[in-house]
Ligand SMILES: Nc1ncnc2c1ncn2[C@@H]1O[C@H](COP(=O)(O)OP(=O)(O)OP(=O)(O)O)[C@@H](O)[C@H]1O
């Protein structure tokens with residue numbers, strides 16, 4: 001990106017901007033480099049704003065292509081642009097609004113390795129216009145590492161928020177833990193659904209991936225459920241059921257036209273699996289047992305769903321024939337009124353579907369998805385804008401609902417629920433985008449006291465509220481780490497070389513914090529600890545630690561703060577026979593907080609705890625949480641656990657153990 005000196009901006013299109021911003025900032029904007037991440041609902045509005053305000057160099061990044069459903073609010077796109085890159089089209093459309101600005105569109109995922117810390121350092125400010133937590137957290141971490149100011153934003157229906165995030169001055173995005181998305185116990189989803197959403201989650205997140213996703217073969221979800229104390233017998237039955245998917249997956253991938261793959265799937269999931277569950281009589285003592293579905297009976301309209309009387313049911317049994325006609329004297333218990341195919345008016349998607357309709361939709365969508373696999377698509381995952389997957393989830397969830405006497409949903413409702421959709425409102429996006437630019441201008445002016453968290457709220461009399469910014473959370477694992485960068489060739493440099501280089505000898509000219517007991521992590525993977533050095537002689541590349549990733553060095557004694565080492569590539573003009581590793585200068589010096597005023601040797605400290613039954617450990621919150629392949633208890637690294645166990649100590653882990661996070665009980 002060039003930083004050409006621009007001609008001073010006077011008059012014309014900048015008259016108003018100059019009057020508001022003042023000549024200095026107005027001119028400075030011409031050379032300002034801004035990164036805009038996301039060209040969706042907020043992104044389109046925001047791009048228009050930054051272009052018209054006169055930000056001179058705008059890099060616009062988005063991974064997606066334009067979809068029909070974007071056109072109602074992403075006004076830089078037209079119908080002819082569908083399937084084109086959002087970043088490219090948005091740049092082209094908005095570029096015409098102001099010929100003095102340069103827009104550099106990138107069609108890519110912001111998490112790709114080339115967008116490393118050096119790349120983020122190249123911007124004066126980053127503006128997020130994203131729609132998911134994962135990408136937001138990634139950009140937050142990169143901005144904290146690079147020291148580049150970030151303005152975060154989000155909208156949901158009528159609500160919106162803008163939050164400026166500056167390293168060391170304000171909270172970062174991760175200083176406050178975010179609520180985890182709503183989840184359900186595995187057994188509710190897999191055996192005992194009681195709400196439409198349970199069946200939709202089952203169809204979208206379990207059945208669709210089992211049939212059309214990657215062949216994982218693993219049952220990690222069930223292992224977790226077992227650990228959490230869910231019904232062991234039920235888990236065993238579910239394991240058996242999961243194994244039986246192999247044959248069904250094969251049928252879907254076979255090109256044999258005589259194969260009735262959709263029927264095979266139906267038989268397994270709506271008949272055999274339900275029969276299996278019914279054999280577990282204990283499960284149905286206090287709840288109504290589901291009804292196995294019958295393909296042919298539904299097809300010819302003779303299938304009757306009959307639920308045992310529930311205490312709150314108004315009268316008698318609840319019956320429905322598969323064509324949708326009420327049978328006997330029943331009406332559906334709280335269900336969508338049974339509708340006969342085609343008789344209820346309204347849009348196609350909002351039509352209530354009879355059992356027969358759902359069966360037909362199930363067969364047709366399964367066949368369409370199977371044809372896609374056979375045409376070479378390796379895996380298919382849910383996308384609310386992909387009609388085949390939406391039809392499949394609609395039909396499968398409704399069939400399951402029928403088996404469990406649960407209200408069925410229209411395709412429209414399933415789309416809303418499966419896509420976690422809160423209707424996007426263009427006006428909300430427009431207001432939030434305006435506020436993002438106002439906050440960005442405060443950042444560029446360095447008017448830090450003017451920075452605010454701004455909320456758009458559903459209160460007609462006070463639509464906007466502001467909150468003063470908070471200081472960083474001292475325990476934050478993202479913005480309290482000390483960041484540094486090494487430039488290296490990961491194919492040649494070993495983990496040990498980086499570690500020794502970064503820690504230095506502690507008192508020599510190079511500085512550093514010296515040799516000490518540390519563990520090294522890459523994201524959630526542990527790569528070494530004081531008692532486990534097997535990886536130190538391995539190259540970074542062989543450990544899959546490459547450009548764009550971070551090595552986090554954690555002091556075993558919890559006295560030094562974490563060092564996060566960002567990996568970048570050697571400069572373009574680096575000599576071929578030059579060193580493969582360029583260390584930062586000076587070396588990073590994280591905060592040092594001695595835990596005891598008079599140092600006590602670690603071993604004697606452990607041994608001298610006899611009558612005190614409890615020993616305090618360093619703050620676990622400083623450690624990256626581990627829940628990847630190598631599972632490490634939250635309270636310490638594997639070596640610490642090993643050492644303590646050798647000393648006859650037991651580490652508590654798991655939610656059921658009744659002890660403080662930081663407590664070890666002596667056996
Ligand atoms: N990791 C990422 N890298 C780059 N762009 C991303 C990333 N994650 C999300 N985005 C982009 O952020 C934008 C968010 O915009 P928005 O919330 O309007 O979503 P949308 O996908 O356009 O609309 P909807 O979800 O309602 O269909 C999208 O264009 C999306 O492609």
Ligand SMILES: [Zn+2]
Pocket residue numbers: 171172173174175176472473476477478479480
């Ligand atoms: Zn933080």
